[in-house]
Amino acid sequence: MADNSRSQTITAGIQRSPNRAMLRAVGFRDEDFDKPIVGIANGHSTITPCNAGLGALADRAEATLKAAGAMPQTFGTITVSDGISMGTQGMKYSLVSREVIADAIETATSAQSMDGVLVIGGCDKNMPGGMIALARMNIPSIYVYGGTIKPGHHNHQDLTVVSVFEAVGGFIAGKTSEEDFKAIERKACPGAGSCGGMFTANTMSSAIEVLGMALPYSSTMAAVDEEKAESTAASALTLVQAIKKQILPSQILTRKAFENAIAVTMAVGGSTNAVLHLLAIAHAAKVQLSIDDFEEIRGKVPVLCDLKPSGKYVATDLHKVGGIPLVMKMLLKQGLLHGDCMTITGKTVAENLADIPDTPPANQDVIRPFNDPVYVEGHLAILKGNLATEGAVAKISGVKNPSITGPARVFDSEEDAMSAIMSEKIKAGDVLIIRYEGPKGGPGMREMLSPTSALIGQGLGDDVGLITDGRFSGGTYGMVVGHVAPEAYVGGTIGLVKEGDSITIDAHKRLLQLNISDEELNKRRASWQQPPLKVTRGVLAKYARLVSTASRGAVTDADPE
Numbered sequence: 001m002a003d004n005s006r007s008q009t010i011t012a013g014i015q016r017s018p019n020r021a022m023l024r025a026v027g028f029r030d031e032d033f034d035k036p037i038v039g040i041a042n043g044h045s046t047i048t049p050c051n052a053g054l055g056a057l058a059d060r061a062e063a064t065l066k067a068a069g070a071m072p073q074t075f076g077t078i079t080v081s082d083g084i085s086m087g088t089q090g091m092k093y094s095l096v097s098r099e100v101i102a103d104a105i106e107t108a109t110s111a112q113s114m115d116g117v118l119v120i121g122g123c124d125k126n127m128p129g130g131m132i133a134l135a136r137m138n139i140p141s142i143y144v145y146g147g148t149i150k151p152g153h154h155n156h157q158d159l160t161v162v163s164v165f166e167a168v169g170g171f172i173a174g175k176t177s178e179e180d181f182k183a184i185e186r187k188a189c190p191g192a193g194s195c196g197g198m199f200t201a202n203t204m205s206s207a208i209e210v211l212g213m214a215l216p217y218s219s220t221m222a223a224v225d226e227e228k229a230e231s232t233a234a235s236a237l238t239l240v241q242a243i244k245k246q247i248l249p250s251q252i253l254t255r256k257a258f259e260n261a262i263a264v265t266m267a268v269g270g271s272t273n274a275v276l277h278l279l280a281i282a283h284a285a286k287v288q289l290s291i292d293d294f295e296e297i298r299g300k301v302p303v304l305c306d307l308k309p310s311g312k313y314v315a316t317d318l319h320k321v322g323g324i325p326l327v328m329k330m331l332l333k334q335g336l337l338h339g340d341c342m343t344i345t346g347k348t349v350a351e352n353l354a355d356i357p358d359t360p361p362a363n364q365d366v367i368r369p370f371n372d373p374v375y376v377e378g379h380l381a382i383l384k385g386n387l388a389t390e391g392a393v394a395k396i397s398g399v400k401n402p403s404i405t406g407p408a409r410v411f412d413s414e415e416d417a418m419s420a421i422m423s424e425k426i427k428a429g430d431v432l433i434i435r436y437e438g439p440k441g442g443p444g445m446r447e448m449l450s451p452t453s454a455l456i457g458q459g460l461g462d463d464v465g466l467i468t469d470g471r472f473s474g475g476t477y478g479m480v481v482g483h484v485a486p487e488a489y490v491g492g493t494i495g496l497v498k499e500g501d502s503i504t505i506d507a508h509k510r511l512l513q514l515n516i517s518d519e520e521l522n523k524r525r526a527s528w529q530q531p532p533l534k535v536t537r538g539v540l541a542k543y544a545r546l547v548s549t550a551s552r553g554a555v556t557d558a559d560p561e
Contacts, residue, residue, distance in 0.1 A: 169457020
C-alpha cells in the first residue's frame, strides 16, 4: 500500500508539471505552489469614469494578497457605460453585459481552478454580473466596489449625470438658459467614480454590502478617496481568511440575506433595477425569490434616506453621516433585518453592527429618524393588472400624483417616443407606451432615462405617465412603470395597446390596467402576430434567444418554462 500510495503521489506530481511550468512563467516559485491562488477580476477601463480608477485598486489588492500568503492572478472583465450609451442603440448591450461579465468571471476562475476570487467593479452591471458569477461558482469570494463619484456643482446645487439629461428637456422647453445648460454639462462629472445618486450602481453596491459579500461601509465611499484603497486592501485580507475558513457564498447568500437587501434597498430609495438584479443573483444562488417578495417587504419598510434622484443628497453625503451600516442598524432595531445572517467577515450581521448607533446623528437630514421617514412605505411598488399579469415595477417616491388615467400614446421604440417628446407633442395627462424594448424584443431591455429626464425637464414629470417593457435608469423618477411582463415581443398585453386607449396607473391599488373589455382584448390577441427578431447574429441574438422574462430577473440560464 505504501509503495502504491507513493507511486500515485509521484504520478500526480508528474501530471501537474506542465501546469507548474506555465505558472513559473508568470512568477511562481517552488514555495508558491502550496499557496491559495486568488483571482482578481479587474473591471478597469477608460470607457467610463465609473471604472477609470479600478486598475490602482486591483494593484493594491494584488500586493496585499501576496503579502498575506496568497498568489493573485489578475484578469480583465468588460464594462458598458450606461451614461454614454443612454438613448442610443448601444444601450441594448447594457443588460447583456451583466451576463457577459458573469460568464467571463465564471469561465476564467473555474478554468484556472482558483481557490478564491476578488471582484472589482464600478458601473451598473459590474455589480450584479460579478455577484451572479460568485453565486454560481460558490468558492470563497468578496466584492470590491470601485466607489462613487463626487458631485459636481453649479449655482450652489449638487450635480450628477442625471442633471445633464434633465437640462436637455429644460433647455428645449425654455426653462434652462443656454449658459446654464453648458455649465451643467461641463461640471456634472468631476472625476472618477460611479454615478453619484442612489442610482443603480450605488443601489447595487449597497445591496452587496447588506448581503454580506462586501465589507461594511465600502458601498458608499468615494472612488478617489484613500479610504477606498484601504478598504480594498482590507477586503483582500478578509478574503484570505475566508479561504482558510472556507466561508462560501452559499453560506452567505440565503433567503434571509436577500430579504435584508430588499429592506435596505427600500430604506435608501434605491433603483428599480434592484428588482431585476436581486432576482437574477438569487437565481444564481438557487434561492427562491419572487417579484412579489419586493411588494411584501415594501409595505413594512419606510424610506429613510433623502437621496437623489427624487431627493436632495448623493451617496457621499450618506457615507458621511453613517452609511449603510447605520441604515441597517436602524432597521435591525425595528425587527426589519435578520441579524443572524453570516457575512464574508466571518461574523453575523448583528455582530458587524454591534458598535453602530441605532439612531441617525443630529443636525443632518440625509438619514431621517425612523419615526419621521421620507415616506412611510417603500418606494418600489409591484403593479399588476391586465397590462402586466406577471408584474411591473414602479418607483413611486417623489410622485405627486400616484394615480393617473389617460389616453395612450403608443411608440414601438424609444427613439420614436423621444422624438415626440422633444417636439413637445406630449401633453399633461398622456400615458406614453414604449414597447418592443423588453429583454427579447429590444433585445436587451434598454433604460429610458432620456425620455423620462426630458419630460421632467419640460415640467411634465408629475403629469405624464410612462409605461415600458424596457427598464429605467436608477436616475429616473416620476410616474413611470417599467419591466412590464409579459413583454410585447412574446404577446404581452402592452403589445396590444392602441393609440388613444384609456390606461390606468394606480400606485395605491398597485394596478396597471388597459381599460377595454375582455372581449376586445381577446380579439386583439387573436389577431396579433409576433414580429421577427430584430437581430439574427451575434451576442444580441444569442441573448434574445436565451433570456427569460423580466419577472424572473432576465436571466440567460433559466430552466425551460
